[in-house]
Structure formats: structure tokens, C-alpha cells
Amino acid sequence: MIGSLDQIFIRAKQLLLAPLGGAPDWVMQIASSLINIFALLGVFLTLFALISVLERKILGRMQNRYGPNRVGPFGLFQPVADGIKMLIKEDIVPTRADKIVHFLAPILIAATAVLALGVIPYGRNMTPFAIDSGILFFFAVGSTTELAVFMAGWGSNNKFSMLGAMRAIAQMISYELPLIITVLPVVMVVGALSPDRIVAAQGGYAFGFAPCWFVFTPWGAAAFILFFVSGLVESNRTPFDVPEGESEIVAGHMTEYSGFKYATFFMAEYIGMFAISGLGITLFLGGWHAPMRGLEFIPSYLWFFAKLSALLFVYIWLRGTLPRTRVDQIMNFAWKFMLPMAFTCVIAAAVWHYAGRGFAGWLWSLGVIAVVYFILSIFLETRKKFAPRTYRFAE
Amino acid sequence: MSSAAFVVIAILTLAAALAAATLQKLMHAALSFALAFVGIAAFFFLLGAEFVGLVQVFVYIGAVAVLIVFTILLTRRDVEKDRGFNWSGVVVAIAVFGGLIWAILKTRSVSIAAPEIPALTVERIGQVLMTGYIWPLLCVGLLLTAALIGALILVMEEKR
Numbered sequence: 001m002i003g004s005l006d007q008i009f010i011r012a013k014q015l016l017l018a019p020l021g022g023a024p025d026w027v028m029q030i031a032s033s034l035i036n037i038f039a040l041l042g043v044f045l046t047l048f049a050l051i052s053v054l055e056r057k058i059l060g061r062m063q064n065r066y067g068p069n070r071v072g073p074f075g076l077f078q079p080v081a082d083g084i085k086m087l088i089k090e091d092i093v094p095t096r097a098d099k100i101v102h103f104l105a106p107i108l109i110a111a112t113a114v115l116a117l118g119v120i121p122y123g124r125n126m127t128p129f130a131i132d133s134g135i136l137f138f139f140a141v142g143s144t145t146e147l148a149v150f151m152a153g154w155g156s157n158n159k160f161s162m163l164g165a166m167r168a169i170a171q172m173i174s175y176e177l178p179l180i181i182t183v184l185p186v187v188m189v190v191g192a193l194s195p196d197r198i199v200a201a202q203g204g205y206a207f208g209f210a211p212c213w214f215v216f217t218p219w220g221a222a223a224f225i226l227f228f229v230s231g232l233v234e235s236n237r238t239p240f241d242v243p244e245g246e247s248e249i250v251a252g253h254m255t256e257y258s259g260f261k262y263a264t265f266f267m268a269e270y271i272g273m274f275a276i277s278g279l280g281i282t283l284f285l286g287g288w289h290a291p292m293r294g295l296e297f298i299p300s301y302l303w304f305f306a307k308l309s310a311l312l313f314v315y316i317w318l319r320g321t322l323p324r325t326r327v328d329q330i331m332n333f334a335w336k337f338m339l340p341m342a343f344t345c346v347i348a349a350a351v352w353h354y355a356g357r358g359f360a361g362w363l364w365s366l367g368v369i370a371v372v373y374f375i376l377s378i379f380l381e382t383r384k385k386f387a388p389r390t391y392r393f394a395e
Numbered sequence: 396m397s398s399a400a401f402v403v404i405a406i407l408t409l410a411a412a413l414a415a416a417t418l419q420k421l422m423h424a425a426l427s428f429a430l431a432f433v434g435i436a437a438f439f440f441l442l443g444a445e446f447v448g449l450v451q452v453f454v455y456i457g458a459v460a461v462l463i464v465f466t467i468l469l470t471r472r473d474v475e476k477d478r479g480f481n482w483s484g485v486v487v488a489i490a491v492f493g494g495l496i497w498a499i500l501k502t503r504s505v506s507i508a509a510p511e512i513p514a515l516t517v518e519r520i521g522q523v524l525m526t527g528y529i530w531p532l533l534c535v536g537l538l539l540t541a542a543l544i545g546a547l548i549l550v551m552e553e554k555r
Contacts, residue, residue, distance in 0.1 A: 101426065133446055133517045140449045143457025147429060150464055154422060169461065176457075193517045 049079035062320035089259035101155030123301030156256035164252020168243035185349030199287030213286035408434025
């Protein structure tokens with residue numbers, strides 16, 4: 001009973017594929033992939049619609065107002081209204097814009113965002129495309145986003161767009177390094193680039209009750225925090241949303257987009273957020289594993305989506321709490337703090353491994369991280385930075 | 396199945412490469428060049444070299460294409476005028492083409508029976524890199540570190 005509820009979607013897929021019983025292999029492959037793709041799109045576009053209204057509700061609550069509450073019960077049909085509005089809006093393309101590049105940029109950015117979702121294990125046996133080097137695939141696809149953002153900024157032929165694209169690419173490239181390096185310790189410890197094997201390595205319980213998730217080791221906790229911050233930057237969320245800082249450069253690379261193309265950018269941003277949270281869950285939070293042995297009767301995909309919702313809530317919470325950081329602060333933070341700490345996580349994971357992966361290793365790796373952290377905090381002189389800002393070229 | 400895929404990918408890659416060579420606007424040419432890189436990555440996938448294909452996308456789209464695009468953006472204004480036909484380029488192209496044709500015709504037989512190779516997994520690549528090819532790997536690492544330090548020194552603020 002428990003197992004059948006857990007595998008209900010696998011069964012459904014097998015039922016759908018059953019009529020194709022005698023077909024050649026490649027027909028089966030294509031049909032199976034198509035089912036996966038439609039399931040992914042269905043689930044995540046619904047989640048996008050839900051999150052867009054929930055975000056406004058939660059932000060409203062945090063700012064002591066109601067948020068959307070007119071369309072449907074509790075304003076739940078707001079995304080439908082928004083979608084219709086976006087669809088029937090006029091699509092304006094600037095005369096001086098590069099028509100082809102301007103048109104292709106939103107398509108490319110949405111396509112890469114959706115592709116990245118394909119390698120994440122959503123439940124037991126529920127990885128849409130289980131490829132051997134899935135983690136690498138995720139980052140390879142993600143690195144294409146930079147080109148898409150550039151296309152949007154350059155194709156619009158607008159100063160604000162170009163400036164926004166430059167900011168976006170600068171911070172994306174800077175934070176891609178800590179993002180990838182914080183993944184390295186997990187890959188090292190598991191010895192595989194496949195998300196399924198990483199999740200499998202986090203199964204089981206230490207001392208009979210504590211789940212073996214990597215976030216409960218010192219290097220895992222540090223790497224997860226660094227990963228989460230880098231993920232915030234990669235998905236251009238507050239407090240790192242300078243690329244579209246509306247009080248400075250209108251909407252960054254999306255300035256010249258209207259109607260459905262703007263909605264596509266918006267969607268790509270949210271889907272990128274889902275993807276990076278999903279990867280964080282896979283790498284550090286135990287994927288679809290339950291946190292306690294007694295709770296394993298709840299289907300694995302529900303655990304995944306519970307963890308995803310928790311992470312998304314933190315994203316929204318941060319947006320409601322923190323002000324926007326300055327561009328130079330973001331860059332300094334990336335190169336002077338995030339990168340050394342990310343390398344420290346790699347070393348701490350190695351120490352943990354060679355000290356026997358037990359309690360001694362736990363303490364040793366905590367020691368390594370603490371020492372580097374304090375040395376960094378002394379060298380970076382965080383306390384006396386409240387001087388008037390000096391400008392080098394704009395005097 | 397795979398031969399049909401080969402034909403489709405080959406046509407797309409060649410079309411992208413041709414566009415990169417002939418398009419008037421430099422930025423369009425650079426973007427088609429990026430598309431050609433994707434086509435080459437698709438070939439690697441078709442050959443079962445998943446890791447190489449992904450690294451191809453990662454390095455060439457994520458880094459090289461962005462670098463090219465920025466170089467174009469930062470170095471020149473839109474040069475729209477036709478700068479005439481470049482005959483020296485044609486000579487070089489014909490020379491390279493002739494050399495390749497000569498080499499291909501001189502090879503007695505290209506239909507060598509492929510040896511059975513086990514599936515190329517990331518684990519095997521990692522093991523080989525860390526054992527047999529450790530010195531080349533270290534040299535590459537050293538070279539990249541030197542390049543990184545050089546870049547830092549270039550952009551460092553001068554002490555006044």
C-alpha cells in the first residue's frame with residue numbers, strides 16, 4: 001500500500017506507455033521523454049502560478065497589508081487574471097532593436113531554465129532524465145543563461161537594458177564559481193556526479209534517528225549556506241537584484257520587453273529559482289528522503305516538495321526583509337568571502353573523510369571552517385568600512 | 396535513428412558555421428558561432444561522450460561565447476560598411492582545404508574496425524586524470540593560476 005502510493009506516478013506512466021507495447025525502441029524512448037516533459041512543465045508551471053500569488057500574499061502579510069484578494073477565493077485565481085492580461089497585452093518591439101535577437105532572448109532563457117529541471121530526482125525512481133553526469137548538465141545548461149541575458153540586453157538597443165545585462169552577467173559569472181565549488185565537496189564525498197547516487201548516499205540514519213543528510217555535517221552546513229546565497233544571486237532575487245533594480249535602471253535587461261515576452265522572463269526567473277532550490281535539496285537536504293524513520297510512509301515526492309516549499313518560503317522571506325545591496329558590495333563579497341569559504345568547504349570535506357567520517361571528523365572539519373572564517377573576518381576588516389564612498393573615475 | 400540525428404545535427408551545425416562566417420553584423424555572427432558550438436556538443440552526445448559534450452557546452456557557451464560577445468561589444472562601434480573582399484583569406488582557406496583533402500586521400504583506409512570500449516563514465520575520466528595524466532593536469536592548473544594572477548595584476552588599482 002505504502003509502496004504503491006509512493007510509486008503511483010511511475011505506475012501511471014507505465015499505464016500510459018502500455019498501448020505502445022510492440023513499438024520499436026526509439027518510439028518508446030520518445031514517448032517516455034514526452035510524458036516526462038509534459039509532467040515537468042505541468043507541475044512547475046502550476047507551482048509558478050501558485051508561488052506568484054503566494055509570494056504577493058506573504059509579502060503583503062510582512063508589510064502589513066492584504067495582498068491580492070479580489071479574484072476568486074483568497075485571491076487564488078490572481079495568476080489566471082495575470083496570465084490573461086499578459087497574453088492580450090500589446091507586444092512592443094523598439095524600432096531600433098535587433099528584431100531577431102530581441103525575439104530569441106526570452107525563448108532561450110526560458111528553455112534553459114526548464115532544461116535544468118530535468119535532472120533533479122523528485123522522488124524514488126522519479127528522475128525525469130537520469131544522466132550519469134547530471135550535476136554537470138545542470139551547470140552547463142545554467143551557464144547558457146548568461147548568453148541569453150546578454151542577448152536581451154544587447155538586442156533591445158537601450159542603455160538601461162545593456163547596463164542591466166552587464167550587471168547581471170557580472171554577478172552571475174562571479175557567483176557561478178562559489179556555486180560550483182560548494183557542490184564539489186558533495187561530489188567528492190559521494191564519488192559521483194549523478195543526482196540519484198548523491199540522494200542515495202544520504203539515505204539511512206546515524207545513531208538510529210539522525211538523518212545522514214550532508215547539511216548536518218559542518219562542511220555540508222557551510223557549503224549549503226554558501227550555495228543558497230549563490231543561488232539567490234544566480235536567480236537575481238533580493239537582496240541581490242541589482243540587474244533589475246527598478247529605482248536605478250528601470251528593469252535592467254527586461255526594460256524593452258512587454259506583454260508575453262516579459263512574462264516569459266518572469267517565468268524563467270522563477271523556474272530558475274525552483275531548479276536551484278531543487279538542486280540544493282538534492283545535494284544537501286537529503287533529496288526525497290524523509291527526516292525520520294517513522295515518517296517514511298509519506299510518499300517521497302511529497303517530502304521533496306515540502307522541502308522545496310520551505311526553501312521558497314525563505315526566498316520570499318528574504319525578499320520581504322532585506323534591502324538591495326550595492327553592486328560593488330556584491331562583487332567584493334563574492335571574491336573576498338564566498339570564494340575562499342567555498343574552497344575551505346572542499347578542504348573540510350576532505351578532512352572529514354580522512355578522519356573517518358565519524359564524530360572526530362565532524363569536529364576536525366568544524367575546526368577547519370572556524371579557523372578560516374575567523375582569519376577571513378580579521379583580514380577583511382568588516383568593522384571600519386563605514387567611511388564615505390570614494391569614486392575613482394566619476395569625480 | 397542515430398544516422399538521421401547525425402544528418403539533422405550536421406546540417407544545423409554547418410548552417411550555423413556558415414552564418415557565422417557570412418553574416419554582416421558581427422554580433423549575429425558571434426551568436427551563430429555559439430550555435431555551432433552547441434551542434435558540436437550534440438555530436439559528442441551522439442558519440443556517447445556525455446562528459447566531453449557537457450564540458451563543451453559549459454566552456455564554449457558559458458565562457459568563450461560570452462567572452463567573444465563582450466569583446467565585440469567593448470571594442471568596436473557598429474561597422475556596417477562593406478570592407479571589400481578579402482582575397483588572402485580565400486588563399487588560406489583553399490590551402491587548408493587542399494591540405495585536408497590531400498591528407499584524407501592519402502590515408503589508405505578509414506574503415507578501421509572500432510575496438511570495443513567500455514562506456515566512458517565520469518568516474519573513469521576522473522581516475523585516469525588523477526593517475527596517468529596527473530602531471531599534465533598539474534601543468535594546466537599551474538598555467539591557469541598564472542593566467543588568473545596575471546589578470547588580477549592587470550586590473551589591480553595602482554597604489555598612489
